[in-house]
Amino acid sequence: xxxxxxxxxxxxxxxxxxxxxxxxxxxxxxxxxxxxxxxxxxxxxxxxxxxxxxxxxxxxxxxxxxxxxxxxxxxxxxxxxxxxxxxxxxxxxxxxxxxxxxxxxxxxxxxxxxxxxxxxxxxxxxxxxxxxxxxxxxxxxxxxxxxxxxxxxxxxxxxxxxxxxxxxxxxxxxxxxxxxxxxxxxxxxxxxxxxxxxxxxxxxxxxxxxxxxxxxxxxxxxxxxxxxxxxxxxxxxxxxxxxxxxxxxxxxxxxxxxxxxxxxxxxxxxxxxxxxxxxxxxxxxxxxxxxxxxxxxxxxxxxxxxxxxxxxxxxxxxxxxxxxxxxxxxxxxxxxxxxxxxxxxxxxxxxxxxxxxxxxxxxxxxxxxxxxxxxxxxxxxxxxxxxxxxxxxxxxxxxxxxxxxxxxxxxxxxxxxxxxxxxxxxxxxxxxxxxxxxxxxxxxxxxxxxxxxxxxxxxxxxxxxxxxxxxxxxxxxxxxxxxxxxxxxxxx
Amino acid sequence: xxxxxxxxxxxxxxxxxxxxxxxxxxxxxxxxxxxxxxxxxxxxxxxxxxxxxxxxxxxxxxxxxxxxxxxxxxxxxxxxxxxxxxxxxxxxxxxxxxxxxxxxxxxxxxxxxxxxx
Numbered sequence: 109x110x111x112x113x114x115x116x117x118x119x120x121x122x123x124x125x126x127x128x129x130x131x132x133x134x135x136x137x138x139x140x141x142x143x144x145x146x147x148x149x150x151x152x153x154x155x156x157x158x159x160x161x162x163x164x165x166x167x168x169x170x171x172x173x174x175x176x177x178x179x180x181x182x183x184x185x186x187x188x189x190x191x192x193x194x195x196x197x198x199x200x201x202x203x204x205x206x207x208x209x210x211x212x213x214x215x216x217x218x219x220x221x222x223x224x225x226x227x228x229x230x231x232x233x234x235x236x237x238x239x240x241x242x243x244x245x246x247x248x249x250x251x252x253x254x255x256x257x258x259x260x261x262x263x264x265x266x267x268x269x270x271x272x273x274x275x276x277x278x279x280x281x282x283x284x285x286x287x288x289x290x291x292x293x294x295x296x297x298x299x300x301x302x303x304x305x306x307x308x309x310x311x312x313x314x315x316x317x318x319x320x321x322x323x324x325x326x327x328x329x330x331x332x333x334x335x336x337x338x339x340x341x342x343x344x345x346x347x348x349x350x351x352x353x354x355x356x357x358x359x360x361x362x363x364x365x366x367x368x369x370x371x372x373x374x375x376x377x378x379x380x381x382x383x384x385x386x387x388x389x390x391x392x393x394x395x396x397x398x399x400x401x402x403x404x405x406x407x408x409x410x411x412x413x414x415x416x417x418x419x420x421x422x423x424x425x426x427x428x429x430x431x432x433x434x435x436x437x438x439x440x441x442x443x444x445x446x447x448x449x450x451x452x453x454x455x456x457x458x459x460x461x462x463x464x465x466x467x468x469x470x471x472x473x474x475x476x477x478x479x480x481x482x483x484x485x486x487x488x489x490x491x492x493x494x495x496x497x498x499x500x501x502x503x504x505x506x507x508x509x510x511x512x513x514x515x516x517x518x519x520x521x522x523x524x525x526x527x528x529x530x531x532x533x534x535x536x537x538x539x540x541x542x543x544x545x546x547x548x549x550x551x552x553x554x555x556x557x558x559x560x561x562x563x564x565x566x567x568x569x570x571x572x573x574x575x576x577x578x579x580x581x582x583x584x585x586x587x588x589x590x591x592x593x594x595x596x597x598x599x600x
Numbered sequence: 601x602x603x604x605x606x607x608x609x610x611x612x613x614x615x616x617x618x619x620x621x622x623x624x625x626x627x628x629x630x631x632x633x634x635x636x637x638x639x640x641x642x643x644x645x646x647x648x649x650x651x652x653x654x655x656x657x658x659x660x661x662x663x664x665x666x667x668x669x670x671x672x673x674x675x676x677x678x679x680x681x682x683x684x685x686x687x688x689x690x691x692x693x694x695x696x697x698x699x700x701x702x703x704x705x706x707x708x709x710x711x712x713x714x715x716x717x
Contacts (some may be wrong), residue, residue, distance in 0.1 A: 252690055273696065
């Protein structure tokens with residue numbers, strides 16, 4: 109049974125999706141999805157446990173041996189990212205119940221959960237698979253379902269946001285397809301481990317370089333690296349609250365995982381970041397992302413949009429950490445991958461609570477909301493502190509290792525810029541705090557009451573995780589360190 | 601270099617650029633979808649081209665034939681075609697919804713409406 113864990117991770121949500129559609133009744137579909145997502149989380153925990161104990165798990169689909177058959181391959185990084193996706197997927201669901209019923213018409217709720225399960229399948233599949241083409245297929249499964257999920261938002265601009273994302277996402281995915289095609293052309297294999305072995309022979313050809321370039325640009329579009337982030341703010345702003353939470357915490361993280369996979373496992377760190385001046389390019393783009401997106405965030409009136417720009421900035425930090433290609437750098441990047449999922453998940457959930465009660469997340473509607481919805485706003489404040497990187501929160505741990513990795517490289521200026529980015533985060537979080545706590549409640553917020561318990565509990569679970577992983581870093585640091593070492597080909 | 605002998609790759613590049621240009625330059629959303637599909641289709645041709653083995657026949661087991669085209673890219677592209685069809689269907693469905701919500705499927709007009717409100 110446990111030998112089949114890698115495939116179960118994908119098959120369970122995949123098979124559940126059509127069943128969920130047949131259930132039709134909203135409440136039933138929700139209950140079913142809830143059970144499935146917690147089972148998926150259980151599988152993910154078992155999987156992480158086994159990978160940490162036994163190293164890489166390999167599973168041949170249909171018993172066709174790799175490199176001919178499709179291989180599912182889970183290592184420490186993979187299992188860790190799976191855990192992020194599965195746990196966010198499970199925690200969002202209790203939260204989603206009230207929020208989705210408020211935002212989506214009754215007859216579409218079962219379809220919503222069907223898409224949700226498909227999106228979960230795609231995201232998990234991307235991480236589990238060890239086959240480059242299979243990765244493209246899962247990428248498209250997750251993307252197509254996320255376009256649908258985004259388009260279900262209440263505002264009509266959700267439709268144009270979803271369309272914009274569809275166009276940019278498809279271009280990105282097609283670029284990845286071209287890259288994979290050229291890799292296959294030169295090596296005759298699609299299996300990632302096999303590719304890694306055969307690539308060095310042909311690495312110095314124009315075809316492989318072009319393939320690498322297409323893959324890099326395609327993946328960067330998916331992970332919203334500045335300046336390819338244009339789809340992200342609208343998509344996160346107008347999507348239903350539960351979807352913003354889920355996607356902000358998982359979708360870009362999985363895209364970053366794909367980048368790590370191709371850079372370090374398939375091409376190898378030396379080729380990816382050494383042969384061409386890509387490390388420098390990524391570093392500049394990442395720094396621009398952190399500074400520009402943070403500054404843009406300060407001027408947003410819509411708080412979900414503000415958080416979306418802040419996501420672009422945080423992705424910048426992760427890419428910056430990866431561009432060092434050192435063990436400390438990668439460790440910092442992977443830790444921040446996890447911590448950012450926690451803090452953004454919590455912040456978007458808080459916004460979901462406010463949207464449920466106020467019908468808006470515009471800053472002028474939030475005057476004095478701190479008195480009406482104390483628990484929600486307290487969660488927002490702690491999540492915000494974590495985003496800034498105050499000690500005792502998860503965000504501090506990320507920043508700590510990131511600055512450490514920067515100093516290891518002797519890049520003092522960049523370390524200073526990271527701290528400047530944090531200071532800008534203080535500015536945009538403070539704006540919300542000021543309006544929510546220090547202004548007299550607006551007329552319309554008088555009848556507003558606290559969000560339902562079913563939404564507050566998941567929010568506070570994430571907040572508690574933010575604090576827990578800010579104090580006890582043995583899990584995050586341990587796993588991230590092992591992952592970084594195995595990605596760089598040290599210590600297995 | 602044999603420029604004309606690689607004509608299928610030239611077709612790929614031309615189609616890809618045509619598709620890409622339509623996506624970027626046309627404000628009409630339906631045309632954008634068409635452009636996107638042309639863009640994807642060019643990649644299908646790229647895959648099919650690389651599967652060709654000189655002198656090879658269709659990969660069916662027949663006596664006396666020893667050279668076959670590589671069937672794997674064909675299979676991959678069947679999957680990619682399905683993905684492409686699904687993407688186009690979804691994109692068109694979104695355009696229908698956008699047209700219902702805004703009364704137009706023209707990007708410039710939609711933007712003008714957003715700026716007014």
